[in-house]
Amino acid sequence: MSSEWVIDAHGLEKSYGSGTSRFDALKGxxxxxxxxxxxxxxxxxxxxKSTLMHLLALLDEPDQGTLxxxxxxxxxxxxxxxxxxxxxxxxFVFQQFFLTPNVSVLDNVILPLKIAGMGGKExxxxxxxxxxxxxxxxxxxxKATTLSGGQKQRVVIGRALVNAPRVIFADEPTGNLDTAxxxxxxxxxxxxxxxxxxxxxxxxxxxxxxxxxxxxxxIRDGLVVQHTAARxxxxxxxxxxxxxxxxxxxxxxxxxxxxxxxxx
Amino acid sequence: MRTKDLIISAISNTFRSKLRTTLTVLxxxxxxxxxxxxxxxxxxxxxxxxxxxxxxxxPDVFIITQASDASTAGDGPVKYDAASSASVASQQGPxxxxxxxxxxxxxxxxxxxxxxxxxxxxxxxQADYIESESGTPYEFSINATSAVTTADLTAGAQLDxxxxxxxxVLPDTFVTPLGFASAADAVGTSVSIGITDILGAKHVVAxxxxxxxxxxxxxxxxxxxxxxxxxxxxxxxxxxxxxxxSYGVAVAHFxxxxxxxxxxxxxxxxxxxxYTASTIxxxxxxxxxxxxxxVGVLNAFAVIALIAAAFGIINTLLMSVQERTREIGLMKAMxxxxxxxxxxxxxxxxxxGFLGSxxxxxxxxxxxxxxxxxxxxxxxxxxxxxxxxxxxxASVALVIGLVMLIAFLSGTLPAQRAAKxxxxxxxxxx
Ligand SMILES: Nc1ncnc2c1ncn2[C@@H]1O[C@H](COP(=O)(O)OP(=O)(O)O)[C@@H](O)[C@H]1O
Ligand SMILES: [Mg+2]
Numbered sequence: 264m265s266s267e268w269v270i271d272a273h274g275l276e277k278s279y280g281s282g283t284s285r286f287d288a289l290k291g292x293x294x295x296x297x298x299x300x301x302x303x304x305x306x307x308x309x310x311x312k313s314t315l316m317h318l319l320a321l322l323d324e325p326d327q328g329t330l331x332x333x334x335x336x337x338x339x340x341x342x343x344x345x346x347x348x349x350x351x352x353x354x355f356v357f358q359q360f361f362l363t364p365n366v367s368v369l370d371n372v373i374l375p376l377k378i379a380g381m382g383g384k385e386x387x388x389x390x391x392x393x394x395x396x397x398x399x400x401x402x403x404x405x406k407a408t409t410l411s412g413g414q415k416q417r418v419v420i421g422r423a424l425v426n427a428p429r430v431i432f433a434d435e436p437t438g439n440l441d442t443a444x445x446x447x448x449x450x451x452x453x454x455x456x457x458x459x460x461x462x463x464x465x466x467x468x469x470x471x472x473x474x475x476x477x478x479x480x481x482i483r484d485g486l487v488v489q490h491t492a493a494r495x496x497x498x499x500x501x502x503x504x505x506x507x508x509x510x511x512x513x514x515x516x517x518x519x520x521x522x523x524x525x526x527x
Numbered sequence: 528m529r530t531k532d533l534i535i536s537a538i539s540n541t542f543r544s545k546l547r548t549t550l551t552v553l554x555x556x557x558x559x560x561x562x563x564x565x566x567x568x569x570x571x572x573x574x575x576x577x578x579x580x581x582x583x584x585x586p587d588v589f590i591i592t593q594a595s596d597a598s599t600a601g602d603g604p605v606k607y608d609a610a611s612s613a614s615v616a617s618q619q620g621p622x623x624x625x626x627x628x629x630x631x632x633x634x635x636x637x638x639x640x641x642x643x644x645x646x647x648x649x650x651x652x653q654a655d656y657i658e659s660e661s662g663t664p665y666e667f668s669i670n671a672t673s674a675v676t677t678a679d680l681t682a683g684a685q686l687d688x689x690x691x692x693x694x695x696v697l698p699d700t701f702v703t704p705l706g707f708a709s710a711a712d713a714v715g716t717s718v719s720i721g722i723t724d725i726l727g728a729k730h731v732v733a734x735x736x737x738x739x740x741x742x743x744x745x746x747x748x749x750x751x752x753x754x755x756x757x758x759x760x761x762x763x764x765x766x767x768x769x770x771x772x773s774y775g776v777a778v779a780h781f782x783x784x785x786x787x788x789x790x791x792x793x794x795x796x797x798x799x800x801x802y803t804a805s806t807i808x809x810x811x812x813x814x815x816x817x818x819x820x821x822v823g824v825l826n827a828f829a830v831i832a833l834i835a836a837a838f839g840i841i842n843t844l845l846m847s848v849q850e851r852t853r854e855i856g857l858m859k860a861m862x863x864x865x866x867x868x869x870x871x872x873x874x875x876x877x878x879x880g881f882l883g884s885x886x887x888x889x890x891x892x893x894x895x896x897x898x899x900x901x902x903x904x905x906x907x908x909x910x911x912x913x914x915x916x917x918x919x920x921a922s923v924a925l926v927i928g929l930v931m932l933i934a935f936l937s938g939t940l941p942a943q944r945a946a947k948x949x950x951x952x953x954x955x956x957x
Contacts, residue, residue, distance in 0.1 A: 322860055323951050343864065350862025357954055361857045365543060377536075378863045380529050 269333065270296040270319055270430070270464075276327035277314050277485075288314040290485040291328070298429070301456050301463040303473035306482035312466045313358065313434055315482065319464060320353055320432045321345050350379050354423030354461075356433035360415045362407040369394065369403040372421040379426065393421045397451065413444030420451055430462040431455070437472060449475065528867050537874035541882075544847065548879060551836070551843045555883025555930060556890070558833035562926045563891035564916065565829055569822030571899070571917035575910070576814050578679060587783040589804040590672075591637060591646070591797065592776055593629060628773035629802075637802060642781050642793045648774035652759040655721040655729075657749070661706030664721065669759070672778070673750030682710035683738030686752040693734040693758055695720075696750030698742050710739035724765030732758050779804070833930060836883065837937040840876055844941035848872065855945050856953025865946040872942035873935055880934020884927040892918050 277289040288311045296302050296319070304312045317323040318330065321337055330337040332348065340348070354375075362371050373390040381389075394400045397417045402410065407418060416436065423431050433452065437445030449472055455461045465476060473479045481489040528536075541548050629637075629648065638646045649671045656664035677685060678696050686694050695718065699710055707713035713736050720732045734755050751759070781793060790806065797804040848855070855868060899916040907913055 317951050323949075346862040346864050348862075349860065355860055357857075357860075359853075359954075361853050361954065363854055363857075374858070375861045377532050378528050378858060378861050378867075380532075382529075383532075 269298060269331075270294070271331040272319060272328065273330075274328040275315065275318055275325045275330065277311075277318060277323070277325050288485050289318070289325070292482070292485070292487050293328075294319065294480060294487070296430075296462060296464060298462055299456070299460045300478060301453065301465070301476040303476035303479045304464065304466045304482060305468065305470070305473045305479050307468060310482045311485040312468075312482055314485075316432055316434055316464060316466045320355065320430075321349055350375060351426060352429045354426065354428035354431040356416075356419050356423050356431065356436045358434045358438060360407075360419050360439070362415060362418060364408045365406055367403065368399065368405050368407055368410070368418050371407050371418055372425050374422060375426045389425060390421075393425045396424075397421050411444075412440055413447060416440060416444070416448050417451065420448065420455075424455065424461075427459075428461060430464060432464045432466075434466045435468070436465065437467070437469060445472075528863060528871075533867065533871055533874055537871055537878050540847075540871075541875050541878045544850075547843055547846065548882075551839045551879055552883040552886065554836035554839040555833065555880060555934070556887040558829055558836050559884040559887025559926055559930050560891045561832055561887075562826060562829035562929075563888045563918070563923060564895055565822055565825035566922045566926065567891070567895055567916040567918045568825070569818065570919050570922060571913070571915045572818050572822075573815065574917055575913045576818065587780050587785075589643075589779040589781060589794075589797070589806060590776055590810070591629070591779050591802050591804045593633070594798065594801050594803045628775055629777050630773055633802070634774075634777055636800060637777065637779060637797065640793070640796050640800060642785065642789070642796070644780045644782060646777050646779045647753075649776045649778055650756055650760045650774065652722065652751075652756060652763055654759065655723055657701065657705070658719045658721065659705040659707070659716065663704070663706075665701065665704055667701075667720065668748040669751050669756075670748035671756075672776075673748070678738060678740035678750050680738050680740050683714035683736070685738060686750055687737070688753050690752055691754055693732065693755035694737045694752040695734040695755060696738040696740050697736050698747075698749055699739050700742060701749075702739060713739055720759065722759055722762050724763055725767065726765040728765060730762040732762055833933055837933050840879055840934055840937035841940055843879070844872060844876055844938055845944070847875070848941045848945045851945075852948065852953045855948050856950040859948065859950035860954065868948075869942045869946035872945045873938045876934045876938025876942070877931050880931040880937075881927065883934075884930035887930075888923050888926055892923065 272292065272294045275289050275292045275294075276287070278285055278287040280286055292311075292315055294302075294315070304315055306312050314323075318325050321330075321332065321340075324337075332340075337345070363374075369387065369390050372393060373386045376386040376389060391400060391403060394403050397420065399414065399417055399421065402414065402418075407415065410418065416439065420431075420436075423433075431452070436452065437448055440448060452463055452465070453475060456463050463476070465472065467473055479489075479491045480487055634646050634648060637643060651671045652669055654667050654669050657667040658664040673686065673696065680696070681699050683696070686696055697705075697713055697718075702710050702713050705713070705718070707716070715736065717733055717735050720734055722730050722732060724730060732755070734751070738750075740750065781790070785793065794804045859865070859868065895916040895918065899914060902915055903913065907915060
């Protein structure tokens with residue numbers, strides 16, 4: 264089943280505001296993500312990476328373009344189906360921790376399960392399982408605010424992981440962390456991909472992190488400027504070779520390449 | 528999210544900002560406290576009046592007087608007619624008006640009205656004293672309408688209207704002075720009633736105590752059955768059969784099976800004959816209306832306090848929504864529907880409402896019961912049977928329910944705001 268899982272986006276456009284304050288954050292982006300892949304969305308701040316990730320994760324709707332998730336057109340899905348999809352199949356690591364203060368680590372981790380309507384006992388069992396996996400079992404009862412940055416981010420990953428998702432979307436997962444703890448968090452994410460086959464979509468401006476991914480999608484000013492081909496390490500059977508067609512549609516000016524290179 | 532989890536989350540969220548919740552709850556507390564107390568006062572007084580007046584009156588009785596048309600200003604003096612107006616103005620009407628008294632001819636024509644089963648004049652008798660075997664006489668008065676009313680008994684039985692023996696229902700304040708050990712002890716004993724006739728001669732009439740009653744607001748004095756009233760009236764008249772017998776008030780019995788409409792029609796019939804008829808319920812109604820009015824005004828103040836508290840709830844929850852923007856965004860990103868978010872915040876409003884109202888009602892009941900006990904022994908001891916604050920479970924529940932409803936309505940605006948939040952906007956929120 265998971266091998267068929269794919270996100271297929273064509274010509275995504277998204278603008279914020281209207282009139283003179285209108286800002287085109289995405290100007291026609293096509294992306295495909297196969298099951299089990301690790302994909303980095305790379306670009307400078309304000310290039311539209313988060314906007315793209317939000318569209319791919321069905322957190323927002325594009326103004327133009329089509330999006331297919333597991334063969335289903337996103338537009339055809341009901342609100343409830345979209346909620347269900349995000350709740351059951353996706354895990355999120357946002358730019359900030361977004362941990363609920365004054366609530367225990369365990370309660371933070373099991374929030375998606377609570378929303379899913381899982382029973383209290385089962386929820387706690389699953390939550391402890393994830394915390395043990397992340398070596399945070401001894402912190403389960405602590406308030407989230409008492410943790411260090413690295414621990415917090417591990418809790419956030421636990422929360423993204425607790426519903427056994429097919430895809431984890433991570434927006435600058437190491438942006439808030441020092442290099443050492445950032446590396447630990449990266450290792451955890453890639454280990455999840457290796458051992459559980461969870462697809463990773465990582466938004467970053469960190470070239471090193473991007474390089475650890477199977478594939479990199481470079482974005483600048485709302486356009487894809489460069490796709491790297493899938494490496495042999497890609498678990499997916501469906502090799503995303505047709506992406507070249509869309510990157511060709513984007514203006515491949517000299518500046519675009521220099522940006523990609525400059526970010527390295 | 529399960530309903531149980533929603534409720535638990537709502538409760539724990541409520542206590543996250545303790546000071547803010549406490550202040551909001553306090554505002555609701557004041558409203559709920561006041562509303563519970565005013566309702567209790569209303570219920571307490573109503574119950575007292577019901578007991579005092581309701582139990583007194585038989586449901587099938589009219590109190591009949593002459594319609595006071597003759598005294599209406601503007602018509603000028605009415606010509607005297609020995610047959611019809613042969614009576615003095617009595618003191619039965621309200622102050623400032625005069626009412627013609629009823630004559631035997633009036634009684635006959637009232638009796639002729641279809642639907643009236645019997646008419647009895649109320650004869651006022653002025654007793655001087657009552658004396659038991661112990662020997663000390665005490666000043667004493669007899670309630671003229673006692674024959675048609677039901678006394679609030681502490682011992683013995685009601686008066687028997689058809690009995691030929693003279694019967695008396697003694698107010699319980701007379702029990703000890705007359706030398707009886709207890710109310711029950713007084714029942715069955717014989718007492719003497721002194722009365723002065725119109726010529727100044729003293730007479731003594733014997734009567735048997737059949738019951739002892741609580742002093743009542745609306746019917747003071749002892750109760751006497753028809754036989755005793757007749758004996759006293761005869762004694763009072765001094766053996767002289769006065770040419771004109773006139774009565775201020777007559778009591779008419781009508782068919783108990785008569786519907787409310789039938790009673791209204793009968794009243795109209797009597798009115799067309801020139802008589803004013805009112806049932807005990809009518810008279811009770813007037814008292815009740817006043818009390819309901821006062822309680823209504825007090826309740827209005829309490830509701831105003833609650834409306835002020837409602838703005839407190841709105842404010843608290845709006846702040847809470849603002850503060851928890853990211854949390855709401857996160858929950859929505861994780862697949863929580865807008866409906867569930869709405870429910871969560873509505874429940875928080877209801878929890879605040881419940882806390883305030885339950886505390887308010889609880890403290891009102893506690894303080895009120897204590898106050899009521901103190902008052903009935905002190906300030907209000909002259910009104911036995913009055914429970915000034917009566918907390919009825921149904922009305923307390925109603926107050927709590929009402930406050931929770933107000934809280935829910937106050938919560939709709941903030942809850943809507945939370946439900947409508949775009950998860951992306953919320954997560955970007957810095
Ligand atoms: N809600 C919004 N309203 C207006 N402009 C926005 C909004 N969200 C994003 N933008 C703009 O869109 C552009 C892309 O934003 P984003 O996708 O967050 O970039 P990145 O994640 O690559 O830093 C930025 O210039 C940002 O200012
Ligand atoms: Mg971003």
